[in-house]
Amino acid sequence: MLSSNSGFQRFSQAALSRSRFLRLAAGALLPFVGLRLSAAGAPKPELAQNTGAPGTKDAAAPGRMGAILVGQFGPVKIHSYLSPADGLQVNTQMIEGPNAVVIFDGQLLLTYADEVASYVQTLGKPVDRIILSHAHTDHWSGLQVLTERFPDARVFALDGIADQLHARGQARLDSFRPIYGDRIATKVTAPTEIIAEGVQRIDGITYDFRRFVDAESDLQLAALLPEQKVLMAFDLVFSPNEHAFTLVDHFDHWVIILESLKALQGYDTITIGHDTPVHRSAIDSTMTYVKRAKAIHAASADAKTYSESLKAAFPDLQHAEWVDLSAKLLYAAPR
Numbered sequence: 513m514l515s516s517n518s519g520f521q522r523f524s525q526a527a528l529s530r531s532r533f534l535r536l537a538a539g540a541l542l543p544f545v546g547l548r549l550s551a552a553g554a555p556k557p558e559l560a561q562n563t564g565a566p567g568t569k570d571a572a573a574p575g576r577m578g579a580i581l582v583g584q585f586g587p588v589k590i591h592s593y594l595s596p597a598d599g600l601q602v603n604t605q606m607i608e609g610p611n612a613v614v615i616f617d618g619q620l621l622l623t624y625a626d627e628v629a630s631y632v633q634t635l636g637k638p639v640d641r642i643i644l645s646h647a648h649t650d651h652w653s654g655l656q657v658l659t660e661r662f663p664d665a666r667v668f669a670l671d672g673i674a675d676q677l678h679a680r681g682q683a684r685l686d687s688f689r690p691i692y693g694d695r696i697a698t699k700v701t702a703p704t705e706i707i708a709e710g711v712q713r714i715d716g717i718t719y720d721f722r723r724f725v726d727a728e729s730d731l732q733l734a735a736l737l738p739e740q741k742v743l744m745a746f747d748l749v750f751s752p753n754e755h756a757f758t759l760v761d762h763f764d765h766w767v768i769i770l771e772s773l774k775a776l777q778g779y780d781t782i783t784i785g786h787d788t789p790v791h792r793s794a795i796d797s798t799m800t801y802v803k804r805a806k807a808i809h810a811a812s813a814d815a816k817t818y819s820e821s822l823k824a825a826f827p828d829l830q831h832a833e834w835v836d837l838s839a840k841l842l843y844a845a846p847r
């Protein structure tokens with residue numbers, strides 16, 4: 513996401529409630545566990561605070577607005593920061609290896625990027641690099657904060673992403689400013705390094721970087737962690753509990769990509785761009801959603817009809833306001 517400000521006023525400004533967080537944590541896919549939002553209240557047995565390892569005291573926890581889930585995969589930890597709803601529940605993934613941390617994506621709102629940075633600092637390891645998954649504003653606005661807080665970290669993305677940010681990034685930020693004021697970035701922070709496709713090792717962890725075009729976005733990175741059997745799908749896969757963003761008319765190709773992800777064997781855990789990690793069955797539910805959205809798009813002459821029909825088709829999914837936003841952008845483009 514995102515290129516317009518439509519509908520944003522309706523996003524809650526409130527931080528995640530405790531009950532919401534407990535639901536998130538309880539529903540989180542093992543082996544992820546939740547870190548409590550606040551020091552207030554007794555910890556639930558299924559939740560873990562990040563105090564188990566030396567040097568990992570989470571100083572920011574008492575006032576933290578977002579939620580953090582931590583998955584342990586042998587020597588590798590995946591920390592997932594999830595923003596509150598007004599930040600579009602966007603994730604920043606932090607891959608902690610033996611010596612360093614690799615950060616994926618930078619949040620929409622600076623306040624949440626700042627929480628990410630404070631959390632990373634509690635891990636006590638340098639940030640090796642920051643990798644941007646795609647050029648939608650909710651994933652990169654907060655890079656402004658992360659690059660200030662970690663000035664030695666290089667910022668990577670697929671070839672073409674930086675060009676997209678240079679071409680359209682400032683206009684995107686300006687469109688958000690009336691809603692978010694100084695919570696949105698003041699300047700574009702574009703990646704300066706190109707991430708190579710294919711297998712590479714960073715801090716002893718094997719990544720298999722994949723390039724996808726014409727899905728939820730025009731250009732999208734995904735990463736396989738073959739040793740951990742984790743697929744980092746970003747906005748290629750959405751939660752089965754929520755609407756997906758359908759901003760551009762790439763429905764058919766998105767389904768083809770989802771089929772290719774489904775063909776990957778053994779990747780049961782998928783981290784996604786919005787909300788907590790999901791089981792691989794979310795590939796199927798995303799495919800069902802995209803196919804239905806395509807049919808509704810074909811049958812709908814305007815954004816309002818598309819939005820109403822898609823909501824009616826999936827009445828139980830959360831974030832109906834995301835559909836309004838998708839419809840506005842989908843129908844703003846030439847058909």
Ligand SMILES: [Zn+2]
Nearest residue numbers: 513650747785
């Ligand atoms: Zn997104």
